[in-house]
Amino acid sequence: MQRALRVDPRDATPIWRQIEEGIRRLVASGALAPGSGVPSVRELAADLRVNPATVAKAYQRLSEAGVLAVRRGEGTFVAANPPALSRGERSRELADGAVRYASLAVTLGAGRENALDEVRAAFRRLAPTRKGDEP
Amino acid sequence: MTETVPPAASPLAIRGLTVRYGRVVALAGVSLAVPPGAVYALLGRNGAGKSSLVRCLLGEQKPAEGEALLFGASAWKVRARAMPRLGVVPEEPDAPPEMTAAALSSFFARLYPSWDAEAVMDRMRRFAVPERVPFGSLSKGQKGMLQLSLALGSHPDALVLDDPTLGLDPVARRAFFEELVGELADRGTTVFLTTHDLAGVEGMATHVAILREGRLVLDEELEALKARFRRIRYANEITEERTEYGKELDAFDAVRVKVRGWGVEATVSNFNDDAFASFAATEGVVDAESEALSLEEIFVAVAGGEK
Numbered sequence: 001m002q003r004a005l006r007v008d009p010r011d012a013t014p015i016w017r018q019i020e021e022g023i024r025r026l027v028a029s030g031a032l033a034p035g036s037g038v039p040s041v042r043e044l045a046a047d048l049r050v051n052p053a054t055v056a057k058a059y060q061r062l063s064e065a066g067v068l069a070v071r072r073g074e075g076t077f078v079a080a081n082p083p084a085l086s087r088g089e090r091s092r093e094l095a096d097g098a099v100r101y102a103s104l105a106v107t108l109g110a111g112r113e114n115a116l117d118e119v120r121a122a123f124r125r126l127a128p129t130r131k132g133d134e135p
Numbered sequence: 136m137t138e139t140v141p142p143a144a145s146p147l148a149i150r151g152l153t154v155r156y157g158r159v160v161a162l163a164g165v166s167l168a169v170p171p172g173a174v175y176a177l178l179g180r181n182g183a184g185k186s187s188l189v190r191c192l193l194g195e196q197k198p199a200e201g202e203a204l205l206f207g208a209s210a211w212k213v214r215a216r217a218m219p220r221l222g223v224v225p226e227e228p229d230a231p232p233e234m235t236a237a238a239l240s241s242f243f244a245r246l247y248p249s250w251d252a253e254a255v256m257d258r259m260r261r262f263a264v265p266e267r268v269p270f271g272s273l274s275k276g277q278k279g280m281l282q283l284s285l286a287l288g289s290h291p292d293a294l295v296l297d298d299p300t301l302g303l304d305p306v307a308r309r310a311f312f313e314e315l316v317g318e319l320a321d322r323g324t325t326v327f328l329t330t331h332d333l334a335g336v337e338g339m340a341t342h343v344a345i346l347r348e349g350r351l352v353l354d355e356e357l358e359a360l361k362a363r364f365r366r367i368r369y370a371n372e373i374t375e376e377r378t379e380y381g382k383e384l385d386a387f388d389a390v391r392v393k394v395r396g397w398g399v400e401a402t403v404s405n406f407n408d409d410a411f412a413s414f415a416a417t418e419g420v421v422d423a424e425s426e427a428l429s430l431e432e433i434f435v436a437v438a439g440g441e442k
Contacts, residue, residue, distance in 0.1 A: 007338070009337035009338040010428075010429040010430075011427050012361045012365060012428075013427075014358050014361075041320055042316070042321070045319070046317060046320075048338065049309070049312055049313065049316065049335075049338050049339065050316075050338035051316070051319060051340075051341060052316055052319045053172070053319070053323070053341070054338070
């Protein structure tokens, strides 16, 4: 999990929020499966080299939101039924990512069709085509 | 800096501290309070007064005015009594060069009733600090890790670290901070540290203070500090309606403004989202964007050359 979870201490977003959102994303995307264990506060803090209180704060908020569950004596786990990203959150994340990609395409001088083709190709590489994936 | 009375619960505090060396004023009425459980980073350029402040805090130096408080009592008076509750990593390793790690640990065991020899030995083994080599023959990294092991040996309530990673290589620095994280996770120890390693403490510090020429020019929570210090970039466009230029940044308390070929780049100390939204919508302000600053950039902006 540590490799997929990055915090940037230089970012003005508080570190606890970066951790909270990072874990939410990992859970929502399925990278962290329901019921699977997450590192202890101490392990994650040492790995990210951040204050353990910061990690504890993120974990506490995630527990209150039902994303993580603490089992006394055993550790911290992804909840059996974690709440999915709300529709608003999902479309905001998608829109943010799209703007970043579109500006990259413009910077590189790539045409709109060329850029969209790359998106389609990326979807094909990620997962076999299902109905609904094709525009 | 106005005089603030530290809350009684502050394990480490300083009140109106003034230190003079002849006619030179090293500290001019500095007050601060480290909240319990905080990691408080004191920053400052060389000669800003950090070392004098640490010496007073440890009760090694008597200030001309004011006082340093260890667990609520004058550091100068209670130094010996407070020591078991206080772990110290000095700037210059100060152990006798002929003593081995094992000998140092048993020496402290006689002084401190709460000494945890097993934990000390355990740490030293983990850091590959040889037990039977004289202190003077250890590498810089080994000396640093030994100092930290000894500082944590009495399970202190507070730690004072004086530029603890100075001269350590990146691997040793990393090990040092990871061990500190472990201590914070296990015991929530209050930490006061001075450092030049801003990137190293950026994720760990909860409070930051900056000393400049013997005065505290900044003392606040790191989160708040990062929210208000940001860089703003934009271009000015001449329009018919807009006749005034140069006042558009007034709301943000710019500390540094550079006019570049493509536009303006400003470091501001009073950023807020609402003001930025209306700034970005100002007639003739084009492509406004803002970005976060690293602690190092904030430090340079506050403690740097210009006054």
